[in-house]
Amino acid sequence: MNNQPILQMRGVTKTFGGIFALNEVSFDLFESDILGIIGPNGSGKTTLVNCITGFIKMTYGEVLFRGKNISRRPAYKIADMGIARTFQIMRPYFSLPAYKNLVIPLFSPRAKRTGGWRGGGKLGDRNAVSIDILEEMGFERESYVPYKMASNLPTGYLKRLELARCLALKPEIILCDEVFSGLSMSEIASMVPLIERLQIEGITLIMIEHRLRELFQVANRVLVLNFGEKLIEGTPGEVMADKKVKEAYFGSEKVEEVETYA
Ligand SMILES: Nc1ncnc2c1ncn2[C@@H]1O[C@H](COP(=O)(O)OP(=O)(O)OP(=O)(O)O)[C@@H](O)[C@H]1O
Ligand SMILES: [Mg+2]
Missing domain, CATH: 3.40.50.300 (P-loop containing nucleotide triphosphate hydrolases)
Structure with a gap:
């Protein structure tokens, strides 16, 4: 596996009025990774996808694709890069x-x-x-x-x-924004091999999910967003063992899923 990241986020920040939807988010994505991104409702997950893909302009920060700065490119050019x-x-x-x-x-x-x-x-x-x-x-x-x-x-x-x-x-990269949501358990079970197949085909994936149990079957790394900030990044096991993660979910309807997994 190539050790150069395929995608790098550097201090990506997006404000809407006075609200920081994303605040200095940085991470590296490596080829053939399945990076899970989780976080309570409104924590900035979709905004992250929108910033990477050029659907919205980030306020500041950088996104590098294979070392090239794509932060200011329009959506169609970013799609054209793969x-x-x-x-x-x-x-x-x-x-x-x-x-x-x-x-x-x-x-x-x-x-x-x-x-x-x-x-x-x-x-x-x-x-x-x-x-x-x-x-x-x-x-x-x-x-x-x-x-x-x-x-x-x-x-x-x-x-x-x-x-x-x-x-x-x-x-080369697919950013999946909640592809499991709204599906039954059996529908998700049939989607999981499709996701695995994409990875085998050499596609790198970011998967935003609330369905943690299913996500952790496929993701090799997980990043947690909370109020637009990166709370922690690690293996699924490391993330679920982290106290801050449970606290972040506490009070959201998603807490059950975290607890049943942990
Ligand atoms: N176009 C917009 N204008 C104003 N505020 C926005 C806009 N898009 C997102 N926000 C705000 O930015 C924050 C992050 O929203 P975002 O949709 O990225 O969250 P999310 O983590 O994807 O949530 P969910 O789990 O519900 O999909 C929220 O406070 C949201 O209200
Ligand atoms: Mg969203």
């Missing part, structure tokens, strides 16, 4: 069938350059490639589900569609 994201509130093209949602990223300059998902060569028939990618993410190829309007897909498939849309870009 940093993809999912949305906590899913954002498919609701009026298109599921597979057509992937045709759009498959026409992106990056997908054209890289050959998309499996890479190597021309993309050819985007519709066929879309179905392949959806199948990789757990859509049943022979069923009607890939052809259903996104507006009619249940949450479980919408979450898979979010991941599939990222894959269509042939990303």
Whole structure:
């Protein structure tokens, strides 16, 4: 494994009015990491994803991708470099069938350059490639589900569609903002191998989750945010043994999950 971080956050700060949504957050992400980011509601997790991906401009601080400062680049350029994201509130093209949602990223300059998902060569028939990618993410190829309007897909498939849309870009990093939320235990159980598979394919992941038990099955490192600040970073075991972490969750509805894990 390469010892150079693929992504570095340096003192990333974002204020909204007088509120510090993120306050001097720094960490390194290494290739093939699955870094879990946890923290109570409003602790800055989605803001972090928005800052890395250029959806919002950070107030100050830096993000380096393979050593290059990408802090001031627009979202489309960051995506073009291979940093993809999912949305906590899913954002498919609701009026298109599921597979057509992937045709759009498959026409992106990056997908054209890289050959998309499996890479190597021309993309050819985007519709066929879309179905392949959806199948990789757990859509049943022979069923009607890939052809259903996104507006009619249940949450479980919408979450898979979010991941599939990222894959269509042939990303190096995927930032997953709560891909397990709103899913049943059995739906999460079927998503976990998909996440593991992405890692095996060489994709580096940041996973924001409230579902700690499931997150800790896949994450090798965990960072805890609280009131926009990094509270602790370590292995899942180290993080869960930390008193500050329980205190941070105390009073939030998520405390049960922390306690049942610990
Ligand atoms: N566009 C915005 N304008 C003003 N305040 C914002 C904006 N986006 C986020 N915030 C504030 O920044 C803080 C962090 O919000 P953020 O959405 O990053 O939290 P989160 O950790 O993702 O929470 P959750 O677990 O509920 O998804 C909150 O206080 C939130 O109200
Ligand atoms: Mg959020």
